[in-house]
Amino acid sequence: MTDTIIPLVIRGRVIEDDLVEFGARGGGLRFLAPDPTKYLDQLVLTDPAQLSDLYALSMADILDYLEELGPRLELDRNPWLQQAVQMKGQSSHHTPEMMVGQLRAMPRLLRREAMLEVIENNIGLEYLEGWVEHRMADRTVAVRAFGARAVHAIAGNGSVIALQTIMNNAFTRGDAIIKIPSNDPFFATAVARTMIDMAPNHPLTRHVSVAYWKGGDRAVESFLYDGKHIEKIVAWGGFDSMRSIREYLAPGLDLVALDPKLSASIIGAEAFASEEAMAEAAERAARDIGYFNQGGCVSARTLYVVTGEDDAGLKRANAFGKAVFEAIQALPSHLSTPHPHFDQDLKAEIDGIRYGEDFRVIGGRAAEGAIIVSQQDELVDFSDRLDCRVANVVPVSSVQAALRHLTIHTQTIGIYPDSLRREIRDECSLRGGQRIVPLGFATAGNFAGPHDAIEPLRRMVRWIRDDSLERISGTLFAD
Amino acid sequence: MPSVASCFDDPATFLELSHEELYDYDPAEIQQLQFEAIRRRFAEMRPKIGVLDRLAEDLAVDRLDSAEDITALCFPHTTYKSYSLTLIEQGRFDRLNRWLNTLTAHDLSEVDLDGVDTMEGWLNRVEDATQVRALCSSGTSGKISFFPRDIAEHRLQFRAFLQAHSGYRGEPDSGLQTGEVDYFAPWPIASGRQSMPNFFRQLGEVLFRDKPGKHVHTLGNGHWDVDLLWLSGRIAAAERKGELAALQLPPKMAALRERLIAQRQAEPDNTEAFFEELFVRQRGKRLFLFAPYLQMIPLAQECLRRGIQAEFGPGTYILAGGRSGSKGVAFPEDWEALCESVFPPPHQEVFGMTETTGTSRMCSAGHFHQPPWIATFLLDPDSGAPLERTGTRTGRFAFFDLMPSSHWGGVITGDRITINWDGGCPCGRSGPYLEPDIVRYSNLRDDDKITCSKSPDAYDKAVELTLGVEML
Numbered sequence: 028m029t030d031t032i033i034p035l036v037i038r039g040r041v042i043e044d045d046l047v048e049f050g051a052r053g054g055g056l057r058f059l060a061p062d063p064t065k066y067l068d069q070l071v072l073t074d075p076a077q078l079s080d081l082y083a084l085s086m087a088d089i090l091d092y093l094e095e096l097g098p099r100l101e102l103d104r105n106p107w108l109q110q111a112v113q114m115k116g117q118s119s120h121h122t123p124e125m126m127v128g129q130l131r132a133m134p135r136l137l138r139r140e141a142m143l144e145v146i147e148n149n150i151g152l153e154y155l156e157g158w159v160e161h162r163m164a165d166r167t168v169a170v171r172a173f174g175a176r177a178v179h180a181i182a183g184n185g186s187v188i189a190l191q192t193i194m195n196n197a198f199t200r201g202d203a204i205i206k207i208p209s210n211d212p213f214f215a216t217a218v219a220r221t222m223i224d225m226a227p228n229h230p231l232t233r234h235v236s237v238a239y240w241k242g243g244d245r246a247v248e249s250f251l252y253d254g255k256h257i258e259k260i261v262a263w264g265g266f267d268s269m270r271s272i273r274e275y276l277a278p279g280l281d282l283v284a285l286d287p288k289l290s291a292s293i294i295g296a297e298a299f300a301s302e303e304a305m306a307e308a309a310e311r312a313a314r315d316i317g318y319f320n321q322g323g324c325v326s327a328r329t330l331y332v333v334t335g336e337d338d339a340g341l342k343r344a345n346a347f348g349k350a351v352f353e354a355i356q357a358l359p360s361h362l363s364t365p366h367p368h369f370d371q372d373l374k375a376e377i378d379g380i381r382y383g384e385d386f387r388v389i390g391g392r393a394a395e396g397a398i399i400v401s402q403q404d405e406l407v408d409f410s411d412r413l414d415c416r417v418a419n420v421v422p423v424s425s426v427q428a429a430l431r432h433l434t435i436h437t438q439t440i441g442i443y444p445d446s447l448r449r450e451i452r453d454e455c456s457l458r459g460g461q462r463i464v465p466l467g468f469a470t471a472g473n474f475a476g477p478h479d480a481i482e483p484l485r486r487m488v489r490w491i492r493d494d495s496l497e498r499i500s501g502t503l504f505a506d
Numbered sequence: 507m508p509s510v511a512s513c514f515d516d517p518a519t520f521l522e523l524s525h526e527e528l529y530d531y532d533p534a535e536i537q538q539l540q541f542e543a544i545r546r547r548f549a550e551m552r553p554k555i556g557v558l559d560r561l562a563e564d565l566a567v568d569r570l571d572s573a574e575d576i577t578a579l580c581f582p583h584t585t586y587k588s589y590s591l592t593l594i595e596q597g598r599f600d601r602l603n604r605w606l607n608t609l610t611a612h613d614l615s616e617v618d619l620d621g622v623d624t625m626e627g628w629l630n631r632v633e634d635a636t637q638v639r640a641l642c643s644s645g646t647s648g649k650i651s652f653f654p655r656d657i658a659e660h661r662l663q664f665r666a667f668l669q670a671h672s673g674y675r676g677e678p679d680s681g682l683q684t685g686e687v688d689y690f691a692p693w694p695i696a697s698g699r700q701s702m703p704n705f706f707r708q709l710g711e712v713l714f715r716d717k718p719g720k721h722v723h724t725l726g727n728g729h730w731d732v733d734l735l736w737l738s739g740r741i742a743a744a745e746r747k748g749e750l751a752a753l754q755l756p757p758k759m760a761a762l763r764e765r766l767i768a769q770r771q772a773e774p775d776n777t778e779a780f781f782e783e784l785f786v787r788q789r790g791k792r793l794f795l796f797a798p799y800l801q802m803i804p805l806a807q808e809c810l811r812r813g814i815q816a817e818f819g820p821g822t823y824i825l826a827g828g829r830s831g832s833k834g835v836a837f838p839e840d841w842e843a844l845c846e847s848v849f850p851p852p853h854q855e856v857f858g859m860t861e862t863t864g865t866s867r868m869c870s871a872g873h874f875h876q877p878p879w880i881a882t883f884l885l886d887p888d889s890g891a892p893l894e895r896t897g898t899r900t901g902r903f904a905f906f907d908l909m910p911s912s913h914w915g916g917v918i919t920g921d922r923i924t925i926n927w928d929g930g931c932p933c934g935r936s937g938p939y940l941e942p943d944i945v946r947y948s949n950l951r952d953d954d955k956i957t958c959s960k961s962p963d964a965y966d967k968a969v970e971l972t973l974g975v976e977m978l
Contacts, residue, residue, distance in 0.1 A: 368888055369888070371887055371888065371890060371902065371947065372920065372947055372948050374582075374890060375582035375583065375584050375918060375920065376582075376584050378581075378582045378584070378585070379581075379582045379583075379584025379585045379586075379587070379588040380584070380588040381561075381564075382556075382557045382560040382561055382564075382588075382608070383557075383588045383589065383590075383605060383608075384601075384604075384605070385588075385589065385590035385593075385605075386590070393889075401590075402590075403590070403592060404592075405590055405591065405592045408587075408591055408648075408649045
C-alpha cells in the first residue's frame with residue numbers, strides 16, 4: 028500500500044477524500060487519489076455562461092497573473108514542486124538532476140515577451156482580447172476567439188506539457204480539466220496548487236481542475252466526454268487512449284489530437300566525405316537521440332544514413348553507429364544519462380538480434396543505450412518501441428530511399444548537412460513529416476508556431492463571427 | 507521405484523514416472539542436480555548452437571557456476587524471431603534457413619531450397635530433409651517466431667502434457683493418456699505449425715495412431731499456412747498503427763485463396779459435425795474438451811441458442827483457462843455462469859508456452875508446479891539480474907528446460923510471475939510453485955500479441971482480408 032497521495036484539484040479546491048489506489052505503467056509507481064466518479068458533477072462546468080468571469084479580465088490581466096506565477100514556480104521556493112521531484116524520482120525516466128534542470132528552465136516560459144511570442148505567432152493577441160473587424164465586400168465581419176470547456180489529456184513524458192496546457196487555457200480563457208497521466212501525476216497538480224496559493228479566487232485559478240482517472244475508464248469518460256459538459260478534448264496520447272477517446276466523439280465534441288509521433292534523422296552522403304564531417308554528424312545525432320534520455324516525441328529514433336548498402340557503405344554505417352554510440356556516452360549528465368529504468372522488453376529485443384547477421388548492436392549491455400546498425404535498408408521490427416537512448420541506424424542508397432521511410436507518424440526530422448534541408452523539406456512534408464530541423468537541434472523546442480502539423484491554440488478556441496450587413500439581402504452574395 | 511534424482515541422466519525417463527512420483531523429491535537436491543545437468547548440456551550444446559557459442563564467448567562465460575551464469579546464457583524469447591523481415595519480403599529463404607541453423611543442433615545446411623517461394627514451402631523442405639519441426643507463432647510486430655523443436659522433442663512434450671493431466675492424489679485424471687477418450691477443441695483449424703494444431707498432430711500420430719476412426723475433433727478441418735499466420739500478424743500490427751488500409755497483400759498469397767474459399771465453404775458443415783459429435787454421438791461418454799474461455803463462451807452461447815446442455819459422461823475432463831490472459835478481450839458480463847451452465851465444472855486450467863516442454867496444470871490449491879526437469883528463475887524486472895530463490899518473489903520468468911537436446915533450453919520469457927520458493931503447497935507437490943497471477947510485462951503497458959487463445963480471431967481476420975481482396 029502506498030502513501031503517495033495525488034489530490035484532486037477542482038476549481039481552486041484541493042480534495043484528498045475518497046482515496047483509491049492507482050498504479051502507474053509497468054506496475055512501478057502506485058499512488059492514492061480521490062475516486063473521480065464521486066466528483067464528476069463538480070468537475071464539469073455545467074453552464075458554459077460561467078466562463079463569463081474570464082471576460083472581465085483583459086489580456087494584460089491574464090499576462091500579469093502568469094507573469095506573477097513565474098517566479099513562484101522557482102524550484103527552490105516552491106514546496107509543491109520539490110515534493111513533485113521527490114515523488115517522481117522513484118519512477119521517472121529522467122534522473123533527478125535532469126528533472127531539476129528541466130524544472131528550473133520552466134519559469135522562463137512565463138516571461139511576458141516569451142508569452143507574447145507564443146500568442147502572436149499562434150493566434151494573434153487581438154483575437155483573444157476582443158472582436159477584430161474585417162471589412163468585406165458586402166459586410167463587416169467581427170471575429171473573436173472564445174475559450175472552450177475542455178478536457179486536456181496530457182502526456183507524461185515532459186512536465187512542460189502540463190505548464191503549456193495551463194498557459195494555453197489562460198490565454199484562451201478556457202475551462203480546463205487536466206487529465207494527468209500515470210507516469211507523471213505530480214507536476215500539473217503542483218502548478219495548480221501554486222496557483223491556489225497565489226490567488227485562490229482568481230478566475231484563472233478557478234477555471235483549472237486537475238484529476239486522475241485511468242485512461243479509458245468508462246464510468247468517468249462517458250460522463251465527461253459529452254457535448255453537454257465539454258466542447259473539446261485536447262489529447263496527447265498513445266494509440267490505445269486515442270482509440271478509446273474516439274468512441275465518444277459525436278457532433279458537438281471536437282477532438283484536438285496530438286497523436287503519438289516518432290522522430291527520425293536523414294544524414295546525407297556529405298557526412299561520410301571526411302572524418303571531421305562524420306564526427307560532427309555523429310555528435311549532432313547523439314544529441315538528438317540522447318538529450319532527455321530520448322523521452323520526447325521529438326527525440327530521434329531512426330537515422331537514415333546515405334552510405335550505400337554495399338560492403339563499403341555498411342562499413343561506413345557501422346563506423347558511424349559506433350561514433351554515435353560513443354558520443355551519446357559523452358553527453359553531459361544533466362542532459363543525458365544511462366536510463367534509470369531501462370525497458371527490459373526492449374533489452375530482450377536487442378539481445379535477441381545481437382548475434383544474428385542482419386543487425387549489428389553497439390552497446391545495450393546494461394542501461395547505457397545502444398545503436399543498432401541494420402545491415403541493409405530495413406528498420407528493426409521494434410522500431411516504434413526504441414527508447415532509453417536506443418536508436419536504429421539504417422543504411423540507404425540515396426536520400427530518396429530515406430524519404431520513403433517517412434510517414435504521417437514521423438514528427439521531427441533532423442537533417443545533415445544543412446544544405447540538404449531546403450532541398451528536401453517539401454518532400455519531407457508531403458510524406459508526413461511535421462518539423463524539419465538541422466541535425467542536432469531536435470530537442471530545442473519552441474511553442475510559437477505549429478505543432479504536429481496543426482496550430483493547437485487555434486484549435487482550442489471557438490472562432491465566432493458577428494456579421495454587420497448594411498442592406499437587407501437573403502442571398503450569399505448581395506448585389 | 508525410480509526416483510526423480512535418477513532421471514537427470516536421461517530426462518526422458520521423467521516421463522516414465524507417475525504424476526505422484528514426479529513431484530515427490532527433495533527440492534535442495536533437485537536444484538543441485540538441475541545445475542549439474544545444465545552444465546552438461548552447456549558443454550554438449552555449445553559447439554552445436556552457433557548463437558549460444560557467440561553469446562558465451564561475448565560474455566566470457568565458460569563455466570556455469572551460479573544462477574547468474576545460467577540466466578546470462580538464457581536466450582530472450584525474441585531470439586526466435588531475430589531474422590530480418592526483408593528476408594521474407596524478398597523471398598531469401600536461403601538466408602532464413604541459415605539463420606534458423608544457428609539455433610538448432612540439427613544441420614540445416616543441406617536442405618534443398620530450390621524453387622522455394624513461401625515460408626510454408628521452406629518449412630516443408632526443412633521437414634523433408636531433417637528432424638526439425640519448427641513451431642510458429644505470431645508476435646506484436648507481425649513477425650513470426652520459429653522455435654526449432656525436433657520430432658523427438660515434440661513427442662517428449664506431448665508425453666509431458668499427458669503426464670501433467672493424469673491423476674494426482676485427489677485431482678482428476680484426464681484419461682487422455684489411455685487413448686480411450688476422444689479429444690475435442692473448438693478450434694477453427696485442424697492443422698498447421700502453431701502450438702495447437704501441432705498438438706492435434708501429436709494426438710493423431712502418437713495416441714490414436716492405431717485406433718480406427720476420428721478421435722481428434724476440431725471446429726474447422728482446414729490448414730493454416732505459416733504465410734497466412736504471417737499475414738494475420740501483419741494485419742494486427744497494421745491495425746494497431748491504424749494503417750490497415752495501406753496493407754498490401756503479397757501476390758504469392760493468391761495461391762492460398764482458393765483453398766481458403768473451400769475451407770470457408772466447408773465451415774457450416776464442419777461446425778454441424780462438431781456439434782453432432784460433441785453433444786449427440788458422444789452423449790454420456792467420457793471425453794477431453796480443451797476450450798479456453800475465449801472459445802468456450804461463443805460455444806456456450808451457441809449451445810444456449812440451440813437449447814443444448816452438455817451431457818458428458820463421468821470423468822470428462824474440461825480444460826479451460828484464459829481468465830487472466832484475456833486482457834483486451836471483453837467477456838460478456840455473465841460469462842462464468844453461462845459457461846458453467848452449459849459445461850458443468852470443474853474446469854481445469856493450465857500454464858505452458860511454446861518454448862517449454864514443461865506444461866503444468868493448476869493444482870488443487872490453485873498453483874502451478876513446474877516439473878523437475880525445468881529449472882526456474884526470476885529476474886529483476888529492471889536489471890535483469892536473477893532474484894534470490896527464497897521466500898515469495900515476483901519478477902520476469904526465466905527457465906532452463908532440460909528435456910530438449912537439439913536446441914538450447916534456456917529462455918527468458920516476457921512473463922511476470924510470482925514464485926513461492928519455499929514450497930509446501932497444500933496440494934502435496936514438492937518444490938517451489940507459481941502463483942496463478944501471470945501477466946506479460948508488455949501487457950502492463952499495452953499489447954496486442956496474438957496469443958494462442960486469441961489466434962482464432964486473427965485467423966478469421968486473415969481469411970476475410972485474403973478473400974476480400976480476391977473479390978475486388
